[in-house]
Amino acid sequence: MSSRDRTIDLAPPEEKAFLIAVDEGKDPGWSAEESLAELASLAVTAGAEVVGAEWQNRRHIDPNWYLGKGKAAELEQARAETGFTLLIADDELSPSQQRALEELLGVKVLDRSGLILDIFAQHARTHEGRLQVELAQLEYQLPRLTRMWTHLSRTGGGIGTRGPGESQLETDRRLIRARIAKLKERVDDVRRSREVTARARDRRLTSTVAIVGYTNAGKSSLLNALCGTEAAHAEDKLFATLDPTSRTVRLGDGQSVIVTDTVGFIHKLPHQLVDAFRATLEEVARADLLLEVVDVADRHREEHRKTVQSVLDELGAGDKPRVVAWNKSDLLGSATADPDAVAPVIGDSVLVSARTGFGLDALRARIATELADLWEEVDVTLPYREGELLSRVRERGTVEIDYRPDEVRVSGRVAPALAGELRAAAERARTVDAGSR
16 A cells, blocks of 8 residues: 555544542432433543443442442553543542542543533533633633642652742632633623623613523524524534524514524533523523423433523522423424414423424414513503504504504504503604694
8 A cells, every 4th residue: 555545544533431420319300320321421422432331329429439438449440441542520520539540540520410421521612602711711720720830749748849839830820710710801891792782672672581491492493493593503412502592583473582502401410501601691691581491202311401490599589480392292293293283281391392493383372472471461551653663563462453434553562671662652642632732
């Protein structure tokens, strides 16, 4: 074979991952084994090959080894058998636990938080998303920085070992803290920019809906289905979409809303991510209505909903009005695979399928009804010169418009701010008419 026939594969080799977990019995309905299955999906999403897993029932996590010391020692045999090069723990490890396992096994050690951060780093596509991921990564790495410099003090201390390691470590800490401060300023700029956009939407009196839910529940697919376009990137992977996407969705009768797809939540979501993505997630707090997407075919859907509720509570949006879309109904049977079949609506919940289109009209109607319930009743008469206001009423409200020879009667339900404008315009018209008599 000549040199010109040779090809060089520059792709990094796939890492072989071994997963570990501790079941303390604190999470009913969500065992360590089931949590490990989700961790395996995360590892595959990050690009690793899962070669094995082990979990242990313990009253408390071991402060030194995470697993018990004996179980940790058994990992050496597992490494010999599987050849794993990466150990991933299902809970957040302390720096000392991470260092102890690395020294014992001679492989890289990550925890669930570090793995999720790595996936976020891979999937962030916009400048805003990359900023927020980098901030989360640095805040996660800062307390773990000591383990990176253990090679400088392996001789056990003494003359010649004290200064350089500490000096380098402190230098790196200062650099990371300075970078964190700069990133926080830039993320604050993102927040202010979003606030300006939100105020502009408020002036246009456009209702807003934020899509929330567990990762891979089909949030982006549902937004695409509601829009009728490929508005958001959708893929059958955990955290396929990080960057928020906002699109106008028509609900019928001329009414439209702005719907924003937000980052998915997950069990044991790293708090650094919630903090870093707060500028993005504030779209949830600002929205008039939440559209919670649930994978109806997932047997852990109730546990997933609890996780979503926990994050919403942390964001101060836990009590917001919401509509629940039980997605992926096509996986339940042929009856729900027909997009023209009538979808059941129970309270604020609708059974839908983003893939087939089943239940989308019922979902649009439910969203419109829920928004209308937030609106106010109006019954006013306006002069024809209020054409711009009348145009917005037709687009933003559920109203009847009666065109008379000299005036227009508007009756129905509209957003509170728009109701105020209508009443003010009607009062101005009465004042003008009274003055002209």
